[in-house]
Amino acid sequence: MRYSRYFIPTLKEIPAEAEVISHQLMLRAGMIRKLAAGVYSILPLGVRVVRKVEAIIRKEMDKSGAMEVILPSIQPAELWKEAGRWNFYGKELLRISDRNDREFCYAPTAEEAVTDLVRGEVRSYKDLPINLYQIQTKFRDEIRPRFGVMRAREFSMKDAYSFDTDQDGIDHTYIQMKQTYKSIFKQCGLKFKVVEADTGQIGGSSSHEFMVLAESGEDTIAYCDECNFASNIEKVSLDNCEFAYDGNHLPMQEIDTPQLKTIGEVSEFLGVSPQKFFKTLVYKTDDENNKAVVAVCRGDHSINPVKLANAIGVNEVTLANEELIESVTGAPVGFVGPIGLKKVSVYGDYSIKPILNGITGANKKDKHMKNVNSNRDMTHVVWKDIRNPVDGDSCPAIGVGKLSLAKGIEVGHIFKLGAKYSKSMGATFLDKNGKEKPMLMGCYGIGVARTIASAIEQSHDEKGIVWPVSIAPFKVIVILLQPKEELVVTTAEMIYADLIKAGHDPILDDRDQRPGVKFNEADLIGFPVQVIVGKKSVANKKAEIKVRKTGKIQDVPLETITDTIISTLDGLG
RNA sequence: CGGGGCGUAGCGCAGCUUGGUAGCGCGCCUGCUUUGGGAGCAGGAUGUCGGAGGUUCAAAUCCUCUCGCCCCGACCA
Numbered sequence: 001m002r003y004s005r006y007f008i009p010t011l012k013e014i015p016a017e018a019e020v021i022s023h024q025l026m027l028r029a030g031m032i033r034k035l036a037a038g039v040y041s042i043l044p045l046g047v048r049v050v051r052k053v054e055a056i057i058r059k060e061m062d063k064s065g066a067m068e069v070i071l072p073s074i075q076p077a078e079l080w081k082e083a084g085r086w087n088f089y090g091k092e093l094l095r096i097s098d099r100n101d102r103e104f105c106y107a108p109t110a111e112e113a114v115t116d117l118v119r120g121e122v123r124s125y126k127d128l129p130i131n132l133y134q135i136q137t138k139f140r141d142e143i144r145p146r147f148g149v150m151r152a153r154e155f156s157m158k159d160a161y162s163f164d165t166d167q168d169g170i171d172h173t174y175i176q177m178k179q180t181y182k183s184i185f186k187q188c189g190l191k192f193k194v195v196e197a198d199t200g201q202i203g204g205s206s207s208h209e210f211m212v213l214a215e216s217g218e219d220t221i222a223y224c225d226e227c228n229f230a231s232n233i234e235k236v237s238l239d240n241c242e243f244a245y246d247g248n249h250l251p252m253q254e255i256d257t258p259q260l261k262t263i264g265e266v267s268e269f270l271g272v273s274p275q276k277f278f279k280t281l282v283y284k285t286d287d288e289n290n291k292a293v294v295a296v297c298r299g300d301h302s303i304n305p306v307k308l309a310n311a312i313g314v315n316e317v318t319l320a321n322e323e324l325i326e327s328v329t330g331a332p333v334g335f336v337g338p339i340g341l342k343k344v345s346v347y348g349d350y351s352i353k354p355i356l357n358g359i360t361g362a363n364k365k366d367k368h369m370k371n372v373n374s375n376r377d378m379t380h381v382v383w384k385d386i387r388n389p390v391d392g393d394s395c396p397a398i399g400v401g402k403l404s405l406a407k408g409i410e411v412g413h414i415f416k417l418g419a420k421y422s423k424s425m426g427a428t429f430l431d432k433n434g435k436e437k438p439m440l441m442g443c444y445g446i447g448v449a450r451t452i453a454s455a456i457e458q459s460h461d462e463k464g465i466v467w468p469v470s471i472a473p474f475k476v477i478v479i480l481l482q483p484k485e486e487l488v489v490t491t492a493e494m495i496y497a498d499l500i501k502a503g504h505d506p507i508l509d510d511r512d513q514r515p516g517v518k519f520n521e522a523d524l525i526g527f528p529v530q531v532i533v534g535k536k537s538v539a540n541k542k543a544e545i546k547v548r549k550t551g552k553i554q555d556v557p558l559e560t561i562t563d564t565i566i567s568t569l570d571g572l573g
Numbered sequence: 574c575g576g577g578g579c580g581u582a583g584c585g586c587a588g589c590u591u592g593g594u595a596g597c598g599c600g601c602c603u604g605c606u607u608u609g610g611g612a613g614c615a616g617g618a619u620g621u622c623g624g625a626g627g628u629u630c631a632a633a634u635c636c637u638c639u640c641g642c643c644c645c646g647a648c649c650a
Contacts, residue, residue, distance in 0.1 A: 144646090535609095
C-alpha cells in the first residue's frame with residue numbers, strides 16, 4: 001500500500017470531545033470518526049485493525065469447533081416477547097417498525113434469534129453439542145455512550161451460543177470457551193485477567209469476565225497476590241465478622257453536630273476516625289412497591305449496589321432521593337442512622353459488627369449518636385455481605401492472600417445460561433431414552449472495537465499508539481525520506497517490493513512531505529517497525545530499522561535489509 | 574433520567590459581561606525557498622456564529638423555545 005494513495009486523515013490537535021487516550025489516538029490516527037453520539041465510522045486504517053482482531057477470533061473459534069453464522073441484526077418483536085425480554089430490556093432496546101407497523105428491534109444480542117434457529121432444526125441428542133458464533137453489528141441505546149468506541153451504542157461484537165445435552169457437556173464447552181478466549185486475548189497482545197462475575201440481567205449460573213487492566217477502565221476488579229483468585233468486586237465474598245462483645249459498652253448518647261453532614265466533617269469535628277462510623281444509606285428497590293431499604297456499612301467503606309440487590313432478592317437498587325430519605329428516617333440527608341428505624345428493613349454489612357462505641361446519625365437534624373454498639377443497639381439489622389472490597393481485604397479463595405484492586409475494561413464475557421432461553425422458547429431435543437429435554441446453553445461475547453481500544457490504552461506513549469504486532473494495521477512502514485532523490489526512491493521501492501514478495505503487507509510512505517511529518521505520523525499511528533530510507537544512509541548502501549516500542553534504531557546494510565526487517569518483526573512476536 | 578458544561582471556518586479556540594466591520598492558531602489552495610522529527614515567506618479560499626422565534630434602527634452578543642454534543646452518576650461487549 002502506498003501512503004500517498006491511502007486515506008489516513010490524521011490530526012495534530014486533540015479533538016475536544018475525546019477524554020480517554022484510546023479515543024484521542026484513534027481519532028488522531030485517522031482510524032475513526034464520529035457520526036452521532038456513540039455511533040462511529042471506521043476508516044481504512046481502523047478497518048485493517050478490526051480485520052486482524054476478527055481473524056484471530058475466527059481462527060480460535062473455528063479451532064474450538066464453533067461455526068460461524070450471520071444472524072439478522074433486525075429482529076421481530078414476537079421473538080423477544082416470547083423469551084420475555086421485549087419489556088424487560090427497557091429503553092436500551094432500539095425498537096423500530098416497518099411500513100406495516102410491525103414491530104422490530106435492532107438486536108443488542110442474539111439469544112432469541114439463535115435459539116429460534118436451533119429449535120427449528122435440532123431434534124436429537126445426536127446433533128448436539130453445537131456452538132454457533134457470529135461477528136455482527138449490535139445496537140444498544142446506552143444511557144450514556146462515552147469514551148469513543150469503548151462504550152458506543154453501535155458496536156461490533158463476536159457473540160457465540162452453545163447448546164449442550166447435559167451439565168457435563170455445558171461445563172466442558174464453558175471451559176473450552178474460557179481457554180479459547182484466553183488464547184484470543186493473548187494473541188491480541190493484551191494483559192488481562194479472567195475474573196468471576198455476576199450474571200446480571202442475562203442470567204444463568206456461572207460467568208467470567210475478561211478484563212484488560214487499564215486505568216481508564218470502568219470496572220473494578222479484585223485480585224489476590226497469593227493465589228490466582230480474581231473477581232469483579234461485586235462478586236467478591238467477604239468474611240463475616242464477630243460482634244465486639246469484649247470491651248466496655250458505653251451508654252448510647254445523642255450529640256450535637258450542627259450542619260455536619262458528611263462522615264468526613266463529623267469525623268474531623270469529633271476527632272474520631274471514619275472506621276468507627278456506621279455509614280447509613282437509603283436505597284429504593286425495583287420491586288412492585290418500590291420499597292425502600294436501608295443499608296449500613298463502615299464509614300470508610302462503600303456499599304456495592306449489586307451485592308445489596310442480591311442480598312435483598314431484587315433486580316436492582318438505586319440510591320433514594322432526599323424526599324424518600326426523609327420519609328423513611330424523618331431526618332434530612334446527612335443525619336441518617338440505623339437506630340430506631342421501624343418501617344424499613346435494615347441491612348448491615350458484616351464489617352460493622354466489631355465497631356465498639358461507634359457513631360452514626362440520630363435520624364434528627366443536626367444530631368448524631370455516639371457509643372453505638374451493633375450487638376446491643378442493632379438487633380433489628382439483617383447481616384449480609386454488601387460492601388465493596390478494599391485493598392488489603394483477605395482473599396476469599398484460600399484465605400491466605402490479600403486482595404488488591406485494579407481498574408479494568410471488560411473485553412469479553414462468558415455465561416453459562418443453562419435452560420433459561422431453551423425453556424422459555426421450547427428449544428428441546430430427544431435424549432437417548434426418547435425423553436424430551438431443554439438444551440443447555442452458554443453464551444460468549446467479545447467486543448471487537450473495545451478490544452482494540454483497550455490495546456491502545458495498554459500500549460501507547462506520548463507520541464502515539466504502540467501496536468502489538470499481531471493487530472497493527474501495517475506491521476512495517478517503509479519511510480521514503482526524499483521522494484526527489486532517485487537512489488532513495490529506487491532503494492525504498494526495492495525494499496517495499498521485497499517485503500511484498502516475502503509475503504508481507506507493508507505500507508510505503510512515498511508522500512512529498514517533510515521528514516518530520518513522516519516520522520511523527522508513523523509514531524502516532526504506531527507501526528511496529530519503521531524502515532527509514534534516506535539519502536545519508538543510502539549513500540553508504542544502508543537503511544535504518546526503527547522499532548516503535550523501544551525507539552531503537554539500527555543501521556543495516558541493504559543486502560540484508562529485508563531479512564533483518566523480517567527477523568526484527570519475528571523478535572517482536 | 575438527575576447534576577454540570579459546550580455549540581463561532583475541516584480541527585483547536587477568542588469575541589458574548591457592556592449589541593454596531595466575525596477573528597486567531599493549525600489544516601487547505603497557489604508560488605518561491607526549504608527538506609533527518611509536525612518548515613519559512615508571500616498571496617488566497619472557506620462561516621445560514623447549531624436551529625426557530627422574539628426584543629432592537631441594529632443580535633454571535635440580550636430574552637424564550639428547541640436540537641445536538643461532552644463530562645459526573647445507574648448499565649454493558
